[in-house]
Amino acid sequence: MPGTVQSIERAAAVLRLLAAAPDGLGVADLGNALGLAKPTVHGILRTLHQVGFVEQDHSGAHYHLSDAFGRLGDTYLDPNELRSRAINWADSLASRSGEVVRVGRLVEGKLVVVHHVFRPDDSDQDLDVGTTLPPHACALGKAVLAFDTSGAARVPKLEAYTTRTIVDPARLAEELAGIRATGWAGEREEYIVEMASIAAPIRGLGGLVVGAVGTTGRIERICDSRLRYRPDLVSMVRATAEAIGRDLREDN
Numbered sequence: 001m002p003g004t005v006q007s008i009e010r011a012a013a014v015l016r017l018l019a020a021a022p023d024g025l026g027v028a029d030l031g032n033a034l035g036l037a038k039p040t041v042h043g044i045l046r047t048l049h050q051v052g053f054v055e056q057d058h059s060g061a062h063y064h065l066s067d068a069f070g071r072l073g074d075t076y077l078d079p080n081e082l083r084s085r086a087i088n089w090a091d092s093l094a095s096r097s098g099e100v101v102r103v104g105r106l107v108e109g110k111l112v113v114v115h116h117v118f119r120p121d122d123s124d125q126d127l128d129v130g131t132t133l134p135p136h137a138c139a140l141g142k143a144v145l146a147f148d149t150s151g152a153a154r155v156p157k158l159e160a161y162t163t164r165t166i167v168d169p170a171r172l173a174e175e176l177a178g179i180r181a182t183g184w185a186g187e188r189e190e191y192i193v194e195m196a197s198i199a200a201p202i203r204g205l206g207g208l209v210v211g212a213v214g215t216t217g218r219i220e221r222i223c224d225s226r227l228r229y230r231p232d233l234v235s236m237v238r239a240t241a242e243a244i245g246r247d248l249r250e251d252n
Helices: 002-019 027-034 038-050 079-097 139-145 169-182 231-250
Strands: 054-056 063-065 100-107 110-117 185-188 195-203 209-218
Touching: 002 027, 002 038, 002 054, 002 063, 027 038, 038 054, 079 100, 079 110, 079 209, 079 231, 100 139, 110 139, 139 169, 139 185, 139 195, 139 209, 195 231, 209 231
Parallel strands: none
Antiparallel strands: 054 063, 100 110, 100 209, 185 195, 195 209
16 A cells, blocks of 8 residues: 555656646656656656556657646645644754754745744844745755756856856756755855855655755854865754655655
8 A cells, every 4th residue: 555655646746747847858857856766757657648647749758748637737835834844843953953944945946935943042133934045056946956857947047146156057957966866955155155055855745856954054164174064964954854755745
């Protein structure tokens, strides 16, 4: 039974990704987005094709939703649900890391903050909930972009915010490939000088990335003296993302 449920979840995730990609997606694109092996993705697509939910283009390289199935859209997860599942885990991460913690999701090419936990000290801080961040210049955004099938194409313009901001599409693509390989994203002074951040993707049903959680602070606190991201913070962030995702999957 658990295997059947997992198969259904993965099929649903594939359909949602195809719904958000009018030009269709290949097996490798879907595998990268869901963290699945190509044979697994191909098996899912074969089944969906047999029941008439997906079709192949003339080249056979890309799949898209069939006209009969219609388009599902990519906003299946209510941001309030993401926030409610993240609250306790994000609070714990802020307490353990001593830094600001934010949860965000990609909306129309921008990273929207849906939850924000203040740094646990007495300093003056502004609430970021509802604000938008450039996804290519922050760890939260890159953690989502890396697993988004249209990737940087969802970002209208790679605008520079500091001298370290990645504005070259090829370099950003390389960065996103590295994030897919490691499972987490980092950023040093790419959005704000003297600040750094670490984030990890949150996976919902079927392994679909629905957002990201991360911590941000002054670069000397996020990184060591050699500007390497602190391993303990990376571990904390990744564990938090996994916990939030697990809650989302178990309660749906």
